[in-house]
Amino acid sequence: MLKANYHTHTKLCNHAEGMPKDYVKKAIELGFVELGMSDHGPVPHEFMSEKEYINNWIQRNMTLEEYYTIYLPALDEAIAKYGDKIKIYKGLEVEYIPGHEEYYLGLKANLDYLNFGVHYFLSEGIEKNSYDDVDYKSIYDYCDIAVNGMKTGIYNCLVHPDLFYFGYKNEEGKQVFDKHCVEVTHRICQTASELGIYLEVNCNGLANSRKYGLKNEWLYPRKEFWEIAKTYPNLKIIIGCDAHLINNLYSEDTKAIEKFCQELGLNISPFMKI
Template identity: 40%
Template sequence: MRLIANYHTHTALCGHAAGMSGDYIREAIRNGLQEIGISDHGPIPRSFMTPREYADNWLQRQMDETIFETVYLPDLAESIRRYGDRIAIRTGLEIEYVPGHDDYYRWLLTKVEYLVLGIHYFPSVHGLYNAYDRMTAPRIAEYAALAERALATGFFSILAHPDLFLMTYRDADGVLLFDEAAEQATRRIIDAAVKHRVVLEVNGGGPRRGRYPSQDGMDWLYPRTAFWRLVAKTPSARVAIGCDTHNPPDLCDAVIDETIAFAERLNLKLLPRIDLNSERKREP
């Protein structure tokens, strides 16, 4: 498959990417994309968590609500004005779900067209836990529980890297693990995505981190073969490539081709484009 749309694109405003929306949009036009969505890491208000949790999850390094309104949104509006006649441009955010603040997500959806759910941290027994720290069977279950809860809200069109919870789940020798607990969490996430019509994203950023020993031989941290094998057995699951681009030249490079080839090897049926308006079922 040739990529014709991508809805997962960052900008320099998150503090760990290069370029502004126009740089990615020009790259998309050069590569023949018909549609591009910009979805930088969305702001999470400080009041949603303790100062310790805010710092431990690197939140002070991301755009805040002021930058969102005074820089991000005007930058997108300017790009639509400049390039909107050459490519369909969609406005979005990749964002965490922090339960108990649904009005905030409703407000965000008055400012952008779609939200990509990216879960990097989740409520655990002792407060928020970051999935980059070591994952265990109970933590994996907590990750799946948050995914279920978030997808049920109807705020999210796409679940980014739904297999990210497996990244630090390893056995005593450091081999990436996919056991009964991992399979259960995978099934819970797939079922929730199917039920709430949320697209599962095969993430094109994961392969940039290299391959590591796993039960399936050398494998990416994500997308993980064992996870997507189960998705492939669920014909009702809706799947798309998300480039997760943090640097404009990466938008349609060889790594993205490899990601597409991975999905095709597993017989995943990739959506060429996502109809964001009809996918999102917002609850009142």
């Protein structure tokens, strides 16, 4: 059973519940040894077009002001109160938008680690969201952002690395894990393995797959991706709850992911070295 989780959100992102102390209390109850808080970090308006910002971002992240005046103090409060019962790490989940490395480093200056989620990228100059329909050209753009982001050295873990498959459609408009997906998987695993960056098997992919009407199929975590990942002996892999609800810290979905990893024979790191 899980003893740690490093992917935990709060109500500050506007699509999750609870504050750090609520997750910390639950984690202690569950017997966790470590808990990393990693809510969606602030995204400056000017990092993208007005349209993209308003459609996909304005309501899904904390603001910079909330980061400093609410999030960081709430983390310190949780550590002061429960730090003797559980190791609490301070983190955020952020994008990589090239040219803004200093900004991410500035956020990280107050934290222990950064989770890297690729939700936003450009493809042929067009802004894409990882939940949009993407074709074989776009997934290479997702891949470039993932690989180049990891190379900056700013991030500790690439969360849901297989998210590129979520809206993937091949030339015939079908969703199949084809040679392009295989190539993207290799590039991501190769880079993560060389740089010692963790890749995360994401538990929230199950709920997200159900949201899109799939009962028994998971869009992510994707078996084909992790079968390839398994062939990289030095690759560090962890399970992440991506908890948006307090009960997500250990749920039926978490159990299903633990079983998935066990059946695949993935070598899961119980803790993230931070």
